[in-house]
Amino acid sequence: MENKMFCYQCEQTAGCTGCTQSGVCGKSADTARLQDELTGALIGLARATESNPATQNTYQTIIEGLFTTITNVSFDDDAIIRQIEKTHAAKEELVPGCGSCGAPCGKTEDYDMQQLWNDNEDIRSLKSLILFGLRGMAAYAYHAQMLGYQDDEVNDFFCEGLFKVGYENTMEELLPTVLKVGEINLKCMALLDKANTESYGTPTPAVVPLTVEKGPFIVVTGHDLKDLELLLEQTKDKGINIYTHGEMLPAHAYPKLKKYPHLKGNFGTAWQNQQKEFANLPAPALFTTNCLMPPKASYADRVFTTEVVAFPDTVHIGEDKDFTPVIEKALELGGFAEDMEFTGINGGNKVQTGFGHGTILSVADKVVEAVKAGDISHFFLVAGCDGARPGRNYYTEFVKQTPKDSIILTLACGKYRFNDLDLGEIGGLPRIMDMGQCNDAYGAIQVAVALADAFGCGVNDLPLSFVLSWYEQKAVCILLTLLHLGIKNIRLGPSLPAFLSPNILNFLVENYGIAPITTPEEDLKALLGK
CATH class of the missing domain: 1.20.1270.20 (Substrate Binding Domain Of Dnak; Chain:A; Domain 2)
Incomplete structure (x- = not known):
């Protein structure tokens, strides 16, 4: 008898109601x-x-x-x-x-x-x-x-x-x-x-190239900074370069990790593109934590997992954290024969990261002055998960259409929809500021609270709008944190969670003003009060 299931915990769940035969995620x-x-x-x-x-x-x-x-x-x-x-x-x-x-x-x-x-x-x-x-x-x-x-x-x-x-x-x-x-x-x-x-130290701004240099290399995806540090230490002086992928990008901002000269740059984009991006890679990939795609058979021998991550037919690195099999595979494959130029989804050849709360709050006085002087009209937190469902290009278009005197704060892998755009600067600050991984929502909250204190108002009274994308369960706990703090009028997409019943959704709408995204034009008009 065919096995049945029920799962509706992610944004891409079948029919926006629940997966009952097999998971859209591959489960x-x-x-x-x-x-x-x-x-x-x-x-x-x-x-x-x-x-x-x-x-x-x-x-x-x-x-x-x-x-x-x-x-x-x-x-x-x-x-x-x-x-x-x-x-x-x-x-x-x-x-x-x-x-x-x-x-x-x-x-x-x-x-x-x-x-x-x-x-x-x-x-x-x-x-x-x-x-x-x-x-x-x-x-x-x-x-x-x-x-x-x-x-x-x-x-x-x-x-x-x-x-x-x-x-x-x-x-x-x-x-x-x-x-x-x-x-x-x-x-x-x-x-x-x-x-x-x-x-690892307080993150500082970093420009990260998307070029992969010739020679052996390893790509690290997931979130775990400790695994990255251990791999960097074990690959010292071995002629192997290390590249981040997905949510590992913010590693380039941490002083203790930046000190390794063979941490070279970032390869690829968000998690859902792994099967395409890793398919012909002449290098191994280390899978840490989550935001991962099941590897195809054609490259499963180049995928290594660790900690709670596990896929059939891949080599698992145990608690001893001996990355020798990954290192040996990198040397065996040899990498690219020449430097390879890659770009983000909008054609940019570099991205920035490292604008954590430590960096932003260190220039808080300048930010406040810029707002008071009218140089900054609005802040948008455009953040959250990326995913494969059609409609996520909304976030690219939204950012492109934001006013030229506004600042876009971002975090998590949803930023790959727009983080290679060059939108210029305001007062020496780039208009797009990547605050880090999804857990760095904590930093965004600290910035919002500090701005509210500086202006003597509540967070909901700031010229600050939350436009969030979600995919999995870390986005759920972050949303609940924002609700706990009483933050209202959040725009959420690309679709609302299937696990919200009509009554519970109505409760959230009535008490917190949560609304689904519509179009960039209409949402910007509503958020800017025009």
Whole structure:
């Protein structure tokens, strides 16, 4: 009998309602079923912490498990099965013998995710917001954890949130938890910001070429700065150049990473173009974290995974972080015979990054003066995920049509729609300022709060508009953080989440003014009050 599935956690879900045969992302029905089984086991583990103190292993297992279920992280059924077994072992550690107990308390069982998918649509919608937000937040907690940074409040909330997904069934209980996801995610993003800057320095502006020099090289995609640092260290003096891809671009802004002369530039664009961009690459690619496409058979032997990332038929680099197989493959393939000139989607041959909150706030007085003098009329945060669904060229056209006296702040991989455009400068500042990865939404929030303080008003009163694109679960937790902060009138696209029921969507529209994108012309007119 053909396996069936239900998944509607990403923006490209089939028919804007849910994938039921196989995932648009490439996930099979079997993989989806195993990810549901893993989620149910994590909820069961969280339930065990209600009466038994969580351990460090509990937190690590929950964070790893949630991260594994994010869109485009793991497509390897065996790896997911091992994660399920690890979750059961973590529960056994908390409650020894619970699984073999015959008492009918029900606490020996994992949560059945079919209960969630078949629930009342409003309850299902709220629980989905919590669950998907927790998955996104787990990615940030995981990155911080890799650098040795943790937060007890963040860790505890993973248990609390999962418990509510499984065992709370009223709007009154769930709605505050939805907003609490946003509150705790802000703390989590702050933790990761601290981890990154204390580990690698405060980002500074950098111009990054899109040229790939001749000779052996390795492309690193995903998000993990620690993996990049380890690879840079292991490739020193080996005649191998390193290029970032996708969300790794902001690495070029960190002083400790910039010191490696063989970190040369950026190759390619956003995650959804990997199958095209990597197809004929005479070099290996290291896949870290998420925002990944399942590699085609034609180049799977050149793909290496690490941490929770897993694909069948690819070499996985284990906890020892010995990248020798990747290095050997780079030397074997040899790279390009001559320098290769590549461009962004708009024809530009370079991009900029490194305009984090540290940089922008260091010139805050100049920014405030420029606004007061009328040199800057408006700020647009055009940020979020990229994806393959038609309509995302909206963001390119929107940026092109913004007033010449406006500033565009951007972050995450959605910037590849326009980050190679040259829109000029205002007062020595480029009109397009890349603040970093999706987790650097924390920095954008800090800038917005600082500007509001400088002008003696609220964030919603600033000449600042949020125009966001979303694809997966990290975008969900960031959106919930913005709602927690009371930020209103966000434009969201290219389509609204399928997991928002009509009642919950109406609640967000009425209380926060969330609206779908329309056309660049109409949205600009509305946002600028014209």
